[in-house]
Amino acid sequence: MSLRRRALLLAAALAAGAAAHGADEAATVSIREMRFEPAALTVKAGATVRWVNDEKRTSHSVLFKGEGGLESERLFPGEQWxxxxxxxxxxxxxxxxHPEMSGVVEVLP
Ligand SMILES: [Cu+2]
Structure with a gap:
């Protein structure tokens, strides 16, 4: 995928906000100022969700306690998972x- 195409997709994802996304699109959650944005996201089954660390200097992870503790690697500023x-x-x-930071992904059939 070209960089331009990637930028367009990212812009589209941002514009769509917390709306449902099709199975072949990626929804993006930005991590900044110690928050997941949007904190609540709704997608359709089969969708990919991408977390991007938009902080200046703080690293974060994405930890799903309900799935045996599935956790991303530590994301440094500019990194994504x-x-x-x-x-x-x-x-x-x-x-x-930072366990006080929380979010949820609602996956629709
Ligand atoms: Cu954090």
Missing amino acids: QRRFDKPGRYAYICGP
């Missing part, structure tokens, strides 16, 4: 190093 959601359900997550 993504995962796919194949099963409908409610996926709550926190930040490993």
Whole structure:
């Protein structure tokens, strides 16, 4: 995928906000000022969600306690991590190093 195409997709994802996304699109959660934005995101089953660390100097992770503790690697500023959601359900997550940071991904059938 070209950089331009990637930028357009990112812009589209940002514009769509917390709206539902199709199975082949990626939704983006920005991490900044010690928060996940949007904190609540709704996607369709099969969608990929990408977390991007937009902080200046703080690192974070994405930790799903409900799935045996599935956790991203530590994300430094500018880094990103993504995962796919194949099963409908409610996926709550926190930040490993900052458990007060929380978010949820609602996956629709
Ligand atoms: Cu954090």
